[in-house]
Amino acid sequence: xxxxxxxxxxxxxxxxxxxxxxxxxxxxxxxxxxxxxxxxxxxxxxxxxxxxxxxxxxxxxxxxxxxxxxxxxxxxxxxxxxxxxxxxxxxxxxxxxxxxxxxxxxxxxxxxxxxxxxxxxxxxxxxxxxxxxxxxxxxxxxxxxxxxxxxxxxxxxxxxxxxxxxxxxxxxxxxxxxxxxxxxxxxxxxxxxxxxxxxxxxxxxxxxxxxxxxxxxxxxxxxxxxxxxxxxxxxxxxxxxxxxxxxxxxxxxxxxxxxxxxxxxxxxxxxxxxxxxxxxxxxxxxxxxxxxxxxxxxxxxxxxxxxxxxxxxxxxxxxxxxxxxxxxxxxxxxxxxxxxxxxxxxxxxxxxxxxxxxxxxxxxxxxxxxxxxxxxxxxxxxxxxxxxxxxxxxxxxxxxxxxxxxxxxxxxxxxxxxxxxxxxxxxxxxxxxx
Amino acid sequence: xxxxxxxxxxxxxxxxxxxxxxxxxxxxxxxxxxxxxxxxxxxxxxxxxxxxxxxxxxxxxxxxxxxxxxxxxxxxxxxxxxxxxxxxxxxxxxxxxxxxxxxxxxxxxxxxxxx
Numbered sequence: 001x002x003x004x005x006x007x008x009x010x011x012x013x014x015x016x017x018x019x020x021x022x023x024x025x026x027x028x029x030x031x032x033x034x035x036x037x038x039x040x041x042x043x044x045x046x047x048x049x050x051x052x053x054x055x056x057x058x059x060x061x062x063x064x065x066x067x068x069x070x071x072x073x074x075x076x077x078x079x080x081x082x083x084x085x086x087x088x089x090x091x092x093x094x095x096x097x098x099x100x101x102x103x104x105x106x107x108x109x110x111x112x113x114x115x116x117x118x119x120x121x122x123x124x125x126x127x128x129x130x131x132x133x134x135x136x137x138x139x140x141x142x143x144x145x146x147x148x149x150x151x152x153x154x155x156x157x158x159x160x161x162x163x164x165x166x167x168x169x170x171x172x173x174x175x176x177x178x179x180x181x182x183x184x185x186x187x188x189x190x191x192x193x194x195x196x197x198x199x200x201x202x203x204x205x206x207x208x209x210x211x212x213x214x215x216x217x218x219x220x221x222x223x224x225x226x227x228x229x230x231x232x233x234x235x236x237x238x239x240x241x242x243x244x245x246x247x248x249x250x251x252x253x254x255x256x257x258x259x260x261x262x263x264x265x266x267x268x269x270x271x272x273x274x275x276x277x278x279x280x281x282x283x284x285x286x287x288x289x290x291x292x293x294x295x296x297x298x299x300x301x302x303x304x305x306x307x308x309x310x311x312x313x314x315x316x317x318x319x320x321x322x323x324x325x326x327x328x329x330x331x332x333x334x335x336x337x338x339x340x341x342x343x344x345x346x347x348x349x350x351x352x353x354x355x356x357x358x359x360x361x362x363x364x365x366x367x368x369x370x371x372x373x374x375x376x377x378x379x380x381x382x383x384x385x386x387x388x389x390x391x392x393x394x395x396x397x398x399x400x401x402x403x404x405x406x407x408x409x410x411x412x413x414x415x416x417x418x419x420x421x422x423x424x425x426x427x428x429x430x431x432x433x434x
Numbered sequence: 435x436x437x438x439x440x441x442x443x444x445x446x447x448x449x450x451x452x453x454x455x456x457x458x459x460x461x462x463x464x465x466x467x468x469x470x471x472x473x474x475x476x477x478x479x480x481x482x483x484x485x486x487x488x489x490x491x492x493x494x495x496x497x498x499x500x501x502x503x504x505x506x507x508x509x510x511x512x513x514x515x516x517x518x519x520x521x522x523x524x525x526x527x528x529x530x531x532x533x534x535x536x537x538x539x540x541x542x543x544x545x546x547x548x549x
Contacts, residue, residue: 189545232545236516237523240543251547255501267547271513 001185063141070402148394155261157388203381
């Protein structure tokens with residue numbers, strides 16, 4: 001994809017691209033089992049490759065999620081530019097910036113209107129524009145990341161967590177450097193696999209956002225997938241025939257057996273089906289394109305804490321598998337067993353022992369409540385993943401802080417609900433009649 | 435703009451009827467071939483002409499150091515691994531039945547995630 005963008009930016013191309021791109025690389029070596037030396041070697045190769053592109057580039061380590069602000073989880077209210085007027089305005093702004101760069105006297109450029117989209121800030125243009133990580137992160141951060149991923153029980157949940165953290169990190173870097181769009185290199189084959197995988201993971205309600213061409217969940221930064229019409233085979237052939245430089249990095253599931261995770265299983269299933277029925281991948285993708293991003297009926301609910309999708313859960317419904325899951329994870333069901341354990345006398349009539357046991361019980365209740373307050377802010381898919389994480393403590397602080405903030409806000413809103421004045425349709429009708 | 439740098443894995447075989455030929459694994463395939471990127475090997479002579487089917491059996495016996503199931507499935511390559519013979523798709527040349535000629539180059543590109 002980077003090669004294609006470079007081709008598009010070159011002077012020889014018929015329709016030259018009118019934006020200034022940057023490239024980001026997220027170093028996930030700690031999670032994928034790479035040693036310190038291997039990570040350094042890979043980073044050196046990556047930096048060399050990125051420098052040759054001549055584009056501004058950013059190298060960030062996944063460990064930096066532990067220093068993200070909680071604002072990264074709050075979507076912006078700005079509408080991304082998608083209309084014709086927005087595109088023309090963006091091209092006009094780009095050409096204006098180009099002229100100013102070549103002007104002999106630098107004049108202060110007018111700040112863009114709030115609704116105008118900026119594709120990239122030009123101050124990072126050029127080979128000197130590398131930002132972000134110059135060295136590997138500290139050992140403490142790496143340990144914290146490894147502790148988080150080691151505490152996750154299944155490979156499926158690890159892969160989902162990795163994707164979530166990576167997307168948050170990329171989003172933060174994009175916002176920090178003024179990028180309004182993020183392009184990923186997901187091919188048609190990868191999107192078809194992702195579509196079926198997400199169905200299996202309980203994210204069927206959000207397929208249109210997860211696998212469509214554009215994903216506007218975050219508001220100010222739009223995720224686009226320009227390679228969605230190319231199969232992996234075409235990409236591999238293109239890379240071979242045009243000698244596109246590449247750097248190999250091991251992934252989380254490298255050398256894992258076929259049934260190690262849902263992702264691997266679905267990948268094997270889809271690719272095996274594709275060899276026998278060559279239209280499989282394209283059929284799945286075309287079907288996925290027909291999915292609409294229609295909002296749910298009724299008032300829009302709050303967004304999921306991790307994936308920013310509108311919550312698709314109905315807590316009142318207890319007759320479904322989802323309802324059973326909520327019931328089994330509820331603090332009340334675990335409390336009786338904790339009380340039974342606390343009630344067993346370790347030493348008869350020993351008050352410190354009893355209060356100690358009660359203290360443990362209280363702590364466990366507090367942990368369960370804390371977990372419940374995080375879980376109720378997640379969509380079904382994210383909740384299913386979180387089940388494989390026994391303790392929320394290793395999670396990065398920005399997630400826990402934002403969960404607490406939202407929970408407190410919801411509580412306060414509940415307290416003052418009866419004092420809030422809301423515009424209702426009945427009032428409007430009454431005033432109309434009167 | 436984001437780039438996900440999971441490169442395809444591939445290694446190359448060159449065959450000569452008489453003696454030596456090379457294979458150049460690039461990318462992740464060398465993980466299954468003891469990390470060696472370039473192999474110089476000699477195909478033993480045999481009465482039947484060498485085809486891709488025989489070649490895969492020979493590779494499994496002589497070159498694959500670990501986890502053969504990640505490369506070969508049954509008598510063919512695992513789905514997701516592309517095979518290029520002289521930079522052409524092997525589906526155009528008869529897949530497993532293609533008979534290797536002198537100076538042919540066979541390239542395996544893995545498009546699997548972590549394969």
